[in-house]
Amino acid sequence: MDAEYKGRLTYAKGTSVEFVVGPNQDVDFGDILVVEGKNNDRFYIRAYDFKVKSRWSGINGVGYLMSKLDENGQVENQEDLDFYLGGNHTVKIGLAEQLCYADDSGQLLNPKTCPDFFCQVRALSPQDTSLLAEMKGDLEVGFLKSGRGALSLPVGIYGSQAITEHIGVFGTTGSGKSNLIKVLASSVVDSGNYGLLVFDVHNEYFKDLSSHPMSKDRLSVYHTDVQEYGKKIAVNFAEVDADDITACATFTEPQLDAIYKLSSIWKENWMKYVLQYDVDDIVEELAGCTGQKYNARTIGKIKSICWNVMQELNIAEEEQTVISEMLAELEQGKVVLVELKNISAIGEQALSTLLSKKLLKNYASKTEIERSQIKPVLIVLEEAHRFLGKKAHSSNNVFARLVSEARKFNLGMCIVDQQPRLLADDVLSQLNTLFILGLASKADRTKLEAMCRKDILSQRNEIKNLECGEMIVATNYMRFAAPVKVHKFENLLEQRYADHIPSIPVQ
Ligand SMILES: Nc1ncnc2c1ncn2[C@@H]1O[C@H](COP(=O)(O)OP(=O)(O)OP(=O)(O)O)[C@@H](O)[C@H]1O
Ligand SMILES: [Mg+2]
Structure with missing residues (x-):
C-alpha cells in the first residue's frame, strides 16, 4: 500500500x-x-x-x-x-x-x-x-478503520495486559457484540496463551466456533441437558455454597440468615440435608443449634429454591469431576463455552456464580510460581447489568469481587452489555479496555465518556456514527483510542485459514 x-x-x-x-x-x-x-x-x-x-x-x-x-x-x-x-x-x-x-x-x-x-x-x-x-496486539479483532473503509492494518489487544485489567464491550442490539466475542474467541484459540470462559446465554457461539480448524483441541462446550455435542454439567452437593443459592433469587433477611446458618451448621452437606429433611425437622435443628425459631415458610422457600437448582444443575450424590475438568481446561488455555439457554434464570445465576467462584478460588489458592505456569483467564459475562447493575453490585456477589480482586490472580472479566449506564459506577471505572460499538442512546454514550480513562470526548462525532461492526477501542496501554472495523467472523475463518490449516505444537 x-x-x-x-x-x-x-x-x-x-x-x-x-x-x-x-x-x-x-x-x-x-x-x-x-x-x-x-x-x-x-x-x-x-x-x-x-x-x-x-x-x-x-x-x-x-x-x-x-x-x-x-x-x-x-x-x-x-x-x-x-x-x-x-x-x-x-x-x-x-x-x-x-x-x-x-x-x-x-x-x-x-x-x-x-x-x-x-x-x-x-x-x-x-x-x-x-x-x-x-x-x-496478540489477539486480533479487526482492521484499522479509515473513513468508509478499512486499511489492512490489524488491530487487537495484548491479552497479557488487557485481560487482567478487565474489558467492557458495549453496543446497542445488533451492533456486533456477539460477532466481536466470536472473533476474540477465535484469536484466543489461535493464540493458546489464554483461557476464555464464556457464559453463552443464547447458545450462539458453539456452532460458529466449532468451525475453527483448531476447535477440536482448544474448544470445549458444556451444558446442563443432553446434547449431541459437548459435555454435561453435573455438580456435587459439596460444591454448592450458600452464596451460590443466595445469588440466584431474592431472599428476605430471615431467609438469608437461615441459609447461612444452615451452611455453617451442616458445612458441605448443607444443601443435601436441606433437601433431605422435612421443614419441621430443619426448624427444630436450627432452634437446637442457634436458639432461633424460624418460620416454616422461610425454610419452605429455601427448600424450594434448592430443589430447583438441584434439578437444573444435576446436583447429585455421586462423585462428579466435571467442574475440575473445566477448570483444568481453562488453566491450559482453552476456550470453554457454558451454554445457558435452556435453563431458567435461577439456574443460570446459580451456575455462573458457582463456576466463577470456583475459578476465582482455584486461581487465588495458587502460589506465584504455580500461577506463572497456568494461563490468564478471561470470563465473558453477557447482559452483565443483571449481575453488576447499580443495585446488584451492593450485594457482594462473586462478579463484583472478580472485578475488584481478580487481577491479582491473573483473571479478568469481559463485561458485555447493551446499556452501560445500567452498570454500577465502580464496575465501569475498573474496565481498562473498552470496545465501544454503536450506542443509540445518548445517556449511554455520555456515561462512557465520563467513565472512560482515555479521553474519548473528542471522538463524540465518531462514536455517534458507528455502523454495525465498527467500534472504538480504548485501552490503557495504547496512547489513543483507535477506530476499528471488526472482522466478520464467517469471513475471518475463510480468509485466515484459506491456504493453511494450522497445527497445534506438541507440548
Ligand atoms: N464486524 C461485522 N461485519 C459485518 N457484519 C457484522 C459485523 N458484526 C456484526 N455483524 C452482523 O450484524 C448482525 C448482528 O450482530 P450481533 O449478533 O453480533 O449483534 P449483537 O450486538 O450481539 O446484538 P444483540 O445485543 O441483539 O445480541 C449479525 O447478523 C452480524 O452478521
Ligand atoms: Mg449478541
Missing part, C-alpha cells in the same frame, strides 16, 4: 492542527493520519471535524453566487458556477488533534512539539511500524 497523500498542514497550535484536504481526497471523522515532519519525524493526528472555507464566504461573495441562480434557487449555468467554485477558491479544512509523535528513530512518544507549516499529510501505511505495533 502506498502512503497516500491526503493534504497539507495549514495551522498548528499546541496539539491542535488544521490541514487542507487535498483535492479529490476523502478524509472522514476519526481518520488517523500522519504529518511528515521536516526531520524524518512523524506526527500522528486524528481528524475530528471539518470546515469548508471559500474566498466567496463573505456576505458579498455569497450574494454574488446567489445571483447566479434562477428564482427557484436552481443552477442556470453549471459551467459558469464551476468556474467560480472550482480551482483553489474553495477548500476543505480538516481539524485534528495530535495523538503521538515518532522521532527519527521511530520511537513513539507523547506529543513533544508541533509540526511545521505546509508539511505533507498522508494516510497511515505499513511503514508506520511503531504505531502499528502498539495497536496490533
Whole structure:
C-alpha cells in the first residue's frame, strides 16, 4: 500500500492542527493520519471535524453566487458556477488533534512539539511500524478503520495486559457484540496463551466456533441437558455454597440468615440435608443449634429454591469431576463455552456464580510460581447489568469481587452489555479496555465518556456514527483510542485459514 497523500498542514497550535484536504481526497471523522515532519519525524493526528472555507464566504461573495441562480434557487449555468467554485477558491479544512509523535528513530512518544507549516499529510501505511505495533496486539479483532473503509492494518489487544485489567464491550442490539466475542474467541484459540470462559446465554457461539480448524483441541462446550455435542454439567452437593443459592433469587433477611446458618451448621452437606429433611425437622435443628425459631415458610422457600437448582444443575450424590475438568481446561488455555439457554434464570445465576467462584478460588489458592505456569483467564459475562447493575453490585456477589480482586490472580472479566449506564459506577471505572460499538442512546454514550480513562470526548462525532461492526477501542496501554472495523467472523475463518490449516505444537 502506498502512503497516500491526503493534504497539507495549514495551522498548528499546541496539539491542535488544521490541514487542507487535498483535492479529490476523502478524509472522514476519526481518520488517523500522519504529518511528515521536516526531520524524518512523524506526527500522528486524528481528524475530528471539518470546515469548508471559500474566498466567496463573505456576505458579498455569497450574494454574488446567489445571483447566479434562477428564482427557484436552481443552477442556470453549471459551467459558469464551476468556474467560480472550482480551482483553489474553495477548500476543505480538516481539524485534528495530535495523538503521538515518532522521532527519527521511530520511537513513539507523547506529543513533544508541533509540526511545521505546509508539511505533507498522508494516510497511515505499513511503514508506520511503531504505531502499528502498539495497536496490533496478540489477539486480533479487526482492521484499522479509515473513513468508509478499512486499511489492512490489524488491530487487537495484548491479552497479557488487557485481560487482567478487565474489558467492557458495549453496543446497542445488533451492533456486533456477539460477532466481536466470536472473533476474540477465535484469536484466543489461535493464540493458546489464554483461557476464555464464556457464559453463552443464547447458545450462539458453539456452532460458529466449532468451525475453527483448531476447535477440536482448544474448544470445549458444556451444558446442563443432553446434547449431541459437548459435555454435561453435573455438580456435587459439596460444591454448592450458600452464596451460590443466595445469588440466584431474592431472599428476605430471615431467609438469608437461615441459609447461612444452615451452611455453617451442616458445612458441605448443607444443601443435601436441606433437601433431605422435612421443614419441621430443619426448624427444630436450627432452634437446637442457634436458639432461633424460624418460620416454616422461610425454610419452605429455601427448600424450594434448592430443589430447583438441584434439578437444573444435576446436583447429585455421586462423585462428579466435571467442574475440575473445566477448570483444568481453562488453566491450559482453552476456550470453554457454558451454554445457558435452556435453563431458567435461577439456574443460570446459580451456575455462573458457582463456576466463577470456583475459578476465582482455584486461581487465588495458587502460589506465584504455580500461577506463572497456568494461563490468564478471561470470563465473558453477557447482559452483565443483571449481575453488576447499580443495585446488584451492593450485594457482594462473586462478579463484583472478580472485578475488584481478580487481577491479582491473573483473571479478568469481559463485561458485555447493551446499556452501560445500567452498570454500577465502580464496575465501569475498573474496565481498562473498552470496545465501544454503536450506542443509540445518548445517556449511554455520555456515561462512557465520563467513565472512560482515555479521553474519548473528542471522538463524540465518531462514536455517534458507528455502523454495525465498527467500534472504538480504548485501552490503557495504547496512547489513543483507535477506530476499528471488526472482522466478520464467517469471513475471518475463510480468509485466515484459506491456504493453511494450522497445527497445534506438541507440548
Ligand atoms: N464486524 C461485522 N461485519 C459485518 N457484519 C457484522 C459485523 N458484526 C456484526 N455483524 C452482523 O450484524 C448482525 C448482528 O450482530 P450481533 O449478533 O453480533 O449483534 P449483537 O450486538 O450481539 O446484538 P444483540 O445485543 O441483539 O445480541 C449479525 O447478523 C452480524 O452478521
Ligand atoms: Mg449478541
